[in-house]
Amino acid sequence: xxxxIWGTATKxxxxxxxxxxxxxxxxxxxxxxxxxxxxxxTETDIMSIPxxxxxRTIQQIEQGLKDKFIKCEISSRxxxxxxxxxxxxSGAGGY
Amino acid sequence: xxxHSIPKxxxxxxxxxxxxxxxxxxxxxxxxxxxxxxxxxxxxxxxKILSSKEISVGLGSTEKIGESLNxxxxxxxxxxxxxxxxxxxxxxxxxxxxxxxKMLAKISTSCGKKIQFAREKSRSYSRxxxxxxxxxxxxxxxxxxxSFEASNFSVSELSGQLSATLHLQSAESGGTLCIFDxxxxxxxxxxxxxxxxxxxxxxxxxxxTSISCNQGDLVLINPxxxxxxxxxxxxxxxxxFGFFFGYDRHCNLFAWx
Numbered sequence: 001x002x003x004x005i006w007g008t009a010t011k012x013x014x015x016x017x018x019x020x021x022x023x024x025x026x027x028x029x030x031x032x033x034x035x036x037x038x039x040x041x042t043e044t045d046i047m048s049i050p051x052x053x054x055x056r057t058i059q060q061i062e063q064g065l066k067d068k069f070i071k072c073e074i075s076s077r078x079x080x081x082x083x084x085x086x087x088x089x090s091g092a093g094g095y
Numbered sequence: 096x097x098x099h100s101i102p103k104x105x106x107x108x109x110x111x112x113x114x115x116x117x118x119x120x121x122x123x124x125x126x127x128x129x130x131x132x133x134x135x136x137x138x139x140x141x142x143k144i145l146s147s148k149e150i151s152v153g154l155g156s157t158e159k160i161g162e163s164l165n166x167x168x169x170x171x172x173x174x175x176x177x178x179x180x181x182x183x184x185x186x187x188x189x190x191x192x193x194x195x196x197k198m199l200a201k202i203s204t205s206c207g208k209k210i211q212f213a214r215e216k217s218r219s220y221s222r223x224x225x226x227x228x229x230x231x232x233x234x235x236x237x238x239x240x241x242s243f244e245a246s247n248f249s250v251s252e253l254s255g256q257l258s259a260t261l262h263l264q265s266a267e268s269g270g271t272l273c274i275f276d277x278x279x280x281x282x283x284x285x286x287x288x289x290x291x292x293x294x295x296x297x298x299x300x301x302x303x304t305s306i307s308c309n310q311g312d313l314v315l316i317n318p319x320x321x322x323x324x325x326x327x328x329x330x331x332x333x334x335x336f337g338f339f340f341g342y343d344r345h346c347n348l349f350a351w352x
Contacts, residue, residue, distance in 0.1 A: 006289045024289055047247045091287070092165040094244070095224075
């Protein structure tokens with residue numbers, strides 16, 4: 001099973017990457033992650049972000065991700081030290 | 096923990112639109128319209144609800160009949176599909192006494208604005224949600240903010256979101272509504288819990304108002320302030336019916352859940 005981390009997307013870096021403050025890490029994770037990580041996402045459930053990265057704009061990414069609490073399912077870490085993840089909204093802040 | 100101001104209890108002879116403004120800006124913790132339904136109406140509805148086969152589990156592990164938008168942030172199609180179905184269930188359940196008529200009328204008369212349930216193109220938003228809180232359960236600290244959390248839905252464009260909750264059956268004891276004197280800010284997202292709500296760190300040293308809600312009372316709160324419900328004690332299930340509402344650019348009110 002993939003490692004999972006949760007946190008807030010703080011800065012959008014490109015149409016497929018962002019900086020994240022990591023606030024929660026799954027107890028069963030095989031590795032430990034830093035308080036700040038750069039995420040490159042391969043897949044997302046966020047409706048306003050097109051699946052095809054060529055069709056995405058930074059504005060769409062900001063609207064869908066910036067300041068949002070999200071869940072990242074980690075598949076690997078690349079040469080740039082970015083975490084390669086599947087990204088989704090996580091839980092709910094209210095009803 | 097320190098307490099802050101007392102809720103405003105509004106009777107029919109005391110209808111002033113300024114209370115809505117006070118609630119919106121956070122100067123008062125709640126507006127209470129006492130006994131908008133009588134005991135018999137509440138008991139009849141509660142019995143009907145408790146025997147219903149439409150109860151399912153929702154956010155925060157509460158049992159519910161009806162849909163809430165926050166369960167479908169990433170699945171708009173499913174939200175409207177489920178809302179269409181649950182609106183039918185509620186219509187049937189409320190066929191003799193529809194509490195929404197009195198709730199909407201009270202809100203409209205008190206704030207001097209028309210109110211109706213929201214639609215997006217031809218689709219209806221969920222027209223309220225019944226929540227059943229079983230003895231031993233509680234509702235964790237949370238806030239409600241469609242503008243931030245549901246940005247793909249048209250109700251996110253409404254301003255001044257308020258919450259309306261009708262108390263159909265009170266807990267024997269416990270089940271107190273706590274309003275914390277703090278509005279949510281984006282910076283608080285660091286205190287989020289992965290499944291539901293926020294860590295207590297979000298309301299550390301914040302004063303609170305506790306409201307014991309009585310059967311038949313309609314309670315309006317500003318849901319952008321943190322709130323929670325204490326553990327339900329005794330044998331009775333706490334049963335509420337509620338929805339949110341907010342203003343469009345023409346100052347008309349639209350409701351949803």
